[in-house]
Amino acid sequence: MYPHRHLVLIAVMVLLTSWASALEGTKLVVAVDTPEIGDSPYGYLAYLPPGYNSDGGNSWPVWIFLEGLGEGGPGTVASMLAPANGIVRHGPMRELWRPAASVFDAPAPNDYPMIILTPQVGRPPAYRGITDIYKLDLFITAMLARYRIDPDRVVLSGMSTGGGDAVYYASYRVENVRRLAGLLPIVASHNYPTDSSGPGRASTLALTQSWFMTAFDDRGNGGTVTTAYAWSDAIAQALAAAVTPTPASLESTYPFGSGGVASANHQTATFGANNAWTWRAGATAGRRSSGAFKPDDTSRLMLGIYRSGGHPVWQDAVNNPDVLNWIISRQRQSPFTGTPHLLPGSIQAEQYDRGGPGRGFNELTSGNQGTSAYRQRTLPRWSRSGSDGPLQIANAPVDDPVEVSQSGATISIEVSAGEWVAYTSDVALSGSHDLVLRVASRAGAALRLTIDGTDITGPVTIPATGGPGTFRSITVPRVNLTGDRRCRTRQHRPLGLQS
Numbered sequence: 357m358y359p360h361r362h363l364v365l366i367a368v369m370v371l372l373t374s375w376a377s378a379l380e381g382t383k384l385v386v387a388v389d390t391p392e393i394g395d396s397p398y399g400y401l402a403y404l405p406p407g408y409n410s411d412g413g414n415s416w417p418v419w420i421f422l423e424g425l426g427e428g429g430p431g432t433v434a435s436m437l438a439p440a441n442g443i444v445r446h447g448p449m450r451e452l453w454r455p456a457a458s459v460f461d462a463p464a465p466n467d468y469p470m471i472i473l474t475p476q477v478g479r480p481p482a483y484r485g486i487t488d489i490y491k492l493d494l495f496i497t498a499m500l501a502r503y504r505i506d507p508d509r510v511v512l513s514g515m516s517t518g519g520g521d522a523v524y525y526a527s528y529r530v531e532n533v534r535r536l537a538g539l540l541p542i543v544a545s546h547n548y549p550t551d552s553s554g555p556g557r558a559s560t561l562a563l564t565q566s567w568f569m570t571a572f573d574d575r576g577n578g579g580t581v582t583t584a585y586a587w588s589d590a591i592a593q594a595l596a597a598a599v600t601p602t603p604a605s606l607e608s609t610y611p612f613g614s615g616g617v618a619s620a621n622h623q624t625a626t627f628g629a630n631n632a633w634t635w636r637a638g639a640t641a642g643r644r645s646s647g648a649f650k651p652d653d654t655s656r657l658m659l660g661i662y663r664s665g666g667h668p669v670w671q672d673a674v675n676n677p678d679v680l681n682w683i684i685s686r687q688r689q690s691p692f693t694g695t696p697h698l699l700p701g702s703i704q705a706e707q708y709d710r711g712g713p714g715r716g717f718n719e720l721t722s723g724n725q726g727t728s729a730y731r732q733r734t735l736p737r738w739s740r741s742g743s744d745g746p747l748q749i750a751n752a753p754v755d756d757p758v759e760v761s762q763s764g765a766t767i768s769i770e771v772s773a774g775e776w777v778a779y780t781s782d783v784a785l786s787g788s789h790d791l792v793l794r795v796a797s798r799a800g801a802a803l804r805l806t807i808d809g810t811d812i813t814g815p816v817t818i819p820a821t822g823g824p825g826t827f828r829s830i831t832v833p834r835v836n837l838t839g840d841r842r843c844r845t846r847q848h849r850p851l852g853l854q855s
């Protein structure tokens with residue numbers, strides 16, 4: 357089908373190496389215009405972070421950004437780099453691409469510590485339907501094979517029609533959404549599936565973390581405000597499926613009235629672990645951090661509304677430090693050590709899954725109020741002075757909001773009513789096993805243990821043990837574990853419960 361595939365691949369890889377060795381520490385954007393390279397169905401632009409070619413084989417987070425309707429095309433270098441309608445026109449590639457410097461840019465203080473990829477998806481009439489959902493899947497597979505991408509840190513984003521493509525891809529089937537650490541549709545339109553409450557779509561999207569962004573006055577383009585509301589509400593209802601009553605709708609709670617007057621500020625709604633929306637006022641300048649997102653946040657879903665700006669708010673969005681911090685801190689659900697816990701066996705409570713709110717844990721209070729930094733990570737964090745000052749980036753510690761404490765050699769976590777933690781586990785020996793919980797509680801409590809949503813213990817009564825630091829072993833006899841080595845165990849373990 358592609359007789360020259362291997363020849364072309366070798367040539368491009370040689371170029372990559374020589375550029376990188378000559379330009380260490382600078383911005384580097386590579387245009388790859390032969391769709392068959394690496395089995396990619398699209399031509400694309402790639403940004404590789406400084407140090408990529410000399411870092412000893414690290415894997416990097418990736419931000420995949422899909423362009424809009426006006427920037428579609430055949431994926432040739434000429435079409436991708438066309439100033440008027442190429443994929444350098446908008447989004448992160450606009451920030452990275454400097455035509456005067458050919459394919460290179462001067463060293464910059466705000467290089468991105470991640471890979472950024474923008475494919476050029478086709479233009480009508482060969483345009484973006486179900487075929488492109490499958491092509492996008494092939495593209496992600498090809499990029500994971502071609503670059504050192506951390507497969508647990510793939511964020512899919514897009515603007516306008518590209519935002520619609522991103523939603524369509526992620527909601528289309530569970531296998532797609534499970535590839536993603538996060539979904540960031542910005543003024544998503546056109547190819548937007550309209551059945552947000554249709555079979556499986558919203559509940560499929562609930563398997564990842566999403567941040568929808570739109571503008572209050574973006575009423576055209578398929579009504580990106582109303583569709584963003586509809587999707588966000590439907591996902592929230594899927595997240596709260598077992599809860600009554602249904603969460604109040606976003607539009608009914610928008611601080612300045614439904615469909616009427618725009619707020620004086622940008623607004624961000626977060627759907628918290630308590631199954632309710634909370635609105636936070638943002639700043640009045642689009643590129644400034646609004647504080648709408650904090651890396652130790654507990655929310656599972658976000659909706660951002662620019663108070664004005666209409667459809668083209670995407671460039672402010674991709675330049676907002678909050679958005680960049682959200683992207684780089686997303687992580688797919690995965691075992692804490694990289695290897696599933698083995699059952700029968702012992703699971704350390706603090707080794708719950710990576711993946712953040714709604715995946716590794718459900719946590720009601722922001723911040724780790726315990727004494728241990730066991731779950732702390734170091735991540736890049738962006739900031740910006742003023743409304744349009746240069747982006748700054750520095751490493752900063754990020755902790756989970758779960759309470760983790762250490763006393764002597766004992767590390768414990770604290771879980772309150774409505775909270776849970778999850779452990780990805782393999783069952784090596786199926787059958788009936790005794791479950792022993794090492795727990796402490798001041799006044800007594802109850803917990804249950806579920807596997808893939810099925811309750812396998814019923815309520816387990818935890819007596820008062822004498823205080824949150826006084827641990828006892830509680831045995832639940834004859835718990836049935838199946839031998840499916842792919843099963844996921846979600847345990848609710850109120851260790852050190854203070855209630």
Ligand SMILES: [Ca+2]
Nearest residue numbers: 721722723757
């Ligand atoms: Ca907390």
